[in-house]
Amino acid sequence: MKATLILVGTELLSGGMIDTNSLYMAEELNKYGIEIGSKITVKDKIEDIINAITYGKENSDLIIMSGGLGPTIDDITKEAIAKYLNKKLVVDQDELNELKEKFRERNLKFIEINTKEVEKPEGSVTFKNGAGMAPAVYIDGIVCFPGVPIELYDMFPKFLKWYSEEKKLKSDEILIKDLITYGIAESLLDNKISDIFTEEGIDYEFLVKDFGIIIRLQSKISNKNIVEKIVEKIYNRVGDNIFGEDSDRLEKLIIKSLKEKGKTLSVAESCTGGLLSDSFVNVSGASEVFMEGIVTYSNDAKIKRLGVKKETLEKFGAVSEETAREMVLGLKTDVGISVTGIAGPLGGTKEKPVGLVYMGIRNGNEVEVEKKVFKGSRRKVRERAVLHSLFCLNKMLKRK
Structure with a gap:
């Protein structure tokens, strides 16, 4: 079975917004053996949307649309579908009442234009929006979702489950x-x-x-x-x-390993500024083993919070193997990571270029310090330092 994705929104073509929805949808469609034959991005113009639907109908079994289901003048996806199918737009009173209740729950004022969010081509099937306002709408091989990612994530699995049952698709094929x-x-x-x-x-x-x-x-x-x-x-x-x-990620594997070994973890960060701690905090259940994340950005903080020697900083500098080692040794948990480096774009020298990062990795008495020079923007250097330190700790934990 083939599908055509149609992404509706002038902002997707003008650079005002980046498309992430199609990546998510592709991953979910794979589970049901539905192949994406093409992806089309169109402006908020009825004729452009209808042309895309026409192409999708001629070249695929299912059209999946994202965007243009809101209440404003440029939200015209359902209007385009109705015009293509020669259907009237109708409003179900129960769905309108449910929409008004959502506004009341959020202490928002409902105005007449909001009714547009529950309009649908006559004969449509709808899927409740647990994360926002406008429901998803399906009719005659065409399904449309809001463009807001969290709302798509809420409704897309519901639709696929229903659609696979309707078409007798086997998700395990x-x-x-x-x-x-x-x-x-x-x-x-x-x-x-x-x-x-x-x-x-x-x-x-x-x-x-x-x-x-x-x-x-x-x-x-x-x-x-x-x-x-x-x-x-x-x-x-x-x-x-x-x-x-499959769904493995380094931070999840580390948390799982620490739980199994009954060990605790903490991190000391300089150039990564909390990104490393954030990666662990994002893992459900991390509080069982993750004790603290310390951002020691200044030399004074490294001395006071981690016991880094003033002489070490003066002789070798904050960005050095010696400082990274003393930082990780200053952590009191069973396992620790320290990160110190030059994220840029300023601050680099010939001896210590932008992107130079030292990462201290400790498991009990075993300590290793990794030196890397990462390329990219300030953000990329920080992200790559986090990823590399996670990889090194995961590898160390596998040894004992």
């Missing part, structure tokens, strides 16, 4: 296996394992994410045994760089 790597460039990864990808009926791709590079294998569930043998071959080639599979 497609097998997707992700191996997540870190510390190896995409080109080198391809060079090391591309000759393994010879089996018919199995698709392969590399996906570069902010948490690592994914090696994705996709096939029919009937090829599961073949996929497992290919995965084993990949591990034999690049296993040292594979830290997890």
